[in-house]
Amino acid sequence: MELDVRGEICPYPMMKAVEAMKKLKGSDDVVVITDHAPCLETIPPQAGRFGYTCDIEENGGAEWIITLAPAKGVE
Amino acid sequence: MTNTTVNINRRSGNQQQGIATQSLIAIAILVLTLALSVIMSKTDPALAPLLLLGVVAGFTLQRSRFCFASAFRDLFLFGSSRMMRAIIVGLGVATIGFSINMYGEIPFPSFGLLPMEANILPFGISTIVAGIMFGFGMVISGGCVSGSIYRMAEGYIASWVSIAGVIVGMGLLSHTWNWWWTNIISNEPRIWIPSKFSLGYGGGVALTLCGLVAAFLLVLWWESRAGLYMPNMPSKEEPSDTLREKLSYMWRSVFVRGWPAVVGGAILGGIGVLMYQVHMPWGVTGELARWSNNLMSFINIPAPAALGMSDIGGCAGRAGESGLFTHTFAVTVGVLPGSFMAALFSKEFKLRFPPSPRRYLQALGGGVIMGYSAGLAVGCTIGAFFSSIPSLSLSGWLFAMALACGAFIGVQVVKRIA
Numbered sequence: 189m190e191l192d193v194r195g196e197i198c199p200y201p202m203m204k205a206v207e208a209m210k211k212l213k214g215s216d217d218v219v220v221i222t223d224h225a226p227c228l229e230t231i232p233p234q235a236g237r238f239g240y241t242c243d244i245e246e247n248g249g250a251e252w253i254i255t256l257a258p259a260k261g262v263e
Numbered sequence: 264m265t266n267t268t269v270n271i272n273r274r275s276g277n278q279q280q281g282i283a284t285q286s287l288i289a290i291a292i293l294v295l296t297l298a299l300s301v302i303m304s305k306t307d308p309a310l311a312p313l314l315l316l317g318v319v320a321g322f323t324l325q326r327s328r329f330c331f332a333s334a335f336r337d338l339f340l341f342g343s344s345r346m347m348r349a350i351i352v353g354l355g356v357a358t359i360g361f362s363i364n365m366y367g368e369i370p371f372p373s374f375g376l377l378p379m380e381a382n383i384l385p386f387g388i389s390t391i392v393a394g395i396m397f398g399f400g401m402v403i404s405g406g407c408v409s410g411s412i413y414r415m416a417e418g419y420i421a422s423w424v425s426i427a428g429v430i431v432g433m434g435l436l437s438h439t440w441n442w443w444w445t446n447i448i449s450n451e452p453r454i455w456i457p458s459k460f461s462l463g464y465g466g467g468v469a470l471t472l473c474g475l476v477a478a479f480l481l482v483l484w485w486e487s488r489a490g491l492y493m494p495n496m497p498s499k500e501e502p503s504d505t506l507r508e509k510l511s512y513m514w515r516s517v518f519v520r521g522w523p524a525v526v527g528g529a530i531l532g533g534i535g536v537l538m539y540q541v542h543m544p545w546g547v548t549g550e551l552a553r554w555s556n557n558l559m560s561f562i563n564i565p566a567p568a569a570l571g572m573s574d575i576g577g578c579a580g581r582a583g584e585s586g587l588f589t590h591t592f593a594v595t596v597g598v599l600p601g602s603f604m605a606a607l608f609s610k611e612f613k614l615r616f617p618p619s620p621r622r623y624l625q626a627l628g629g630g631v632i633m634g635y636s637a638g639l640a641v642g643c644t645i646g647a648f649f650s651s652i653p654s655l656s657l658s659g660w661l662f663a664m665a666l667a668c669g670a671f672i673g674v675q676v677v678k679r680i681a
Contacts, residue, residue: 195616196617196618197404197406197622198333199333199336203340203681225328225611226330229345230333230337230341251613
């Protein structure tokens with residue numbers, strides 16, 4: 189599942205990522221494309237909470253691709 | 264709730280591109296700001312340090328992604344207390360510094376005099392109403408007043424709309440202030456802990472610090488209750504053997520990677536102390552109120568003279584200063600180049616247009632509510648909270664509790680307008 193939240197104001201980038209993880213319950217990856225830097229601090233702990241791993245790719249243009257993948261061994 | 268180890272891999276793509284240009288612009292801004300401080304200091308020597316402290320504040324806000332709105336909001340939205348704990352640490356630093364400044368002015372609190380420049384604000388219904396409104400407004404608009412100011416310089420278009428809303432809201436308050444003053448605020452006490460309870464500075468500082476420790480433990484308990492799980496976050500391995508690598512590592516730590524929120528909180532607390540040392544505690548409401556008043560005079564709906572304002576002090580009480588380069592101008596407008604430089608160095612500057620018209624309305628509406636309530640509280644999350652609790656004023660605590668209530672209501676609303 190891909191979430192393009194570029195331009196969104198606080199707290200929607202984090203909120204939408206959390207809602208997606210809650211909804212998918214580990215059945216699919218969540219790929220968040222964002223230009224909101226606070227996400228880099230706030231999404232990883234939420235990923236831990238819902239049993240996802242978190243991979244952050246910086247593209248150097250004030251945009252980041254955050255890939256949340258279900259961690260192994262989680263139902 | 265889970266035993267999963269979360270790995271954070273920070274990979275970077277084409278990040279070399281464009282670094283030079285953005286850093287050069289940032290350096291140009293720095294030179295211009297320093298030049299401005301020299302020009303300003305010719306009018307009033309205090310303006311230069313105040314402007315530069317404003318710049319450092321803006322830089323710190325951007326680097327640590329500091330946000331008062333998220334501190335209150337995320338307690339309810341995500342069960343996270345990270346930002347609130349950072350604020351509490353900053354309040355602790357400021358409490359100690361402020362009390363030293365206040366002692367210099369009023370060595371014997373029991374005589375009943377209040378320190379002139381400390382943010383000891385009215386305590387009562389107006390504090391509660393303003394706090395709830397402000398807490399609601401900042402969550403709806405996506406940032407409080409100081410947050411929106413530094414985000415303006417990061418390229419968030421919604422923040423420009425919020426600040427425009429704040430100026431409108433302050434205008435509405437200016438036209439209704441005298442009603443509030445006559446019926447409510449004039450009967451409200453300004454409670455300074457050292458004199459009110461005959462506690463002196465020792466007792467006042469001890470009580471405030473105990474309150475902060477209790478608040479810290481409370482939000483930490485709240486976070487543990489929410490089952491928030493801090494993942495193991497290995498930062499990217501960066502070589503630091505040669506001098507060049509060591510310098511590059513240091514540069515990236517300060518200018519590129521975000522700072523921990525708690526570092527930001529402690530520095531902002533210290534900046535507040537230094538500003539108070541120069542003249543007055545940090546606040547951004549006074550300057551915006553001044554713009555609002557000037558704008559209303561310009562369009563022929565001048566605000567009536569505010570009753571009682573000169574007795575209260577605090578941010579909005581300083582809105583009467585005239586001329587362009589005032590102390591409030593320095594500490595408020597200084598945030599902009601500071602945050603702009605930080606955003607350029609870290610390559611986080613980008614014009615961000617909200618994806619839907621609804622967000623513009625949220626930013627504007629939240630801004631108007633914040634403007635009105637910041638005027639009513641005689642300060643925003645900075646003036647009536649971050650500078651008020653360290654002034655050993657009871658109003659800061661009441662305002663904080665009301666902010667939390669307002670943020671809770673705001674969270675229920677933002678969830679429904681996704």
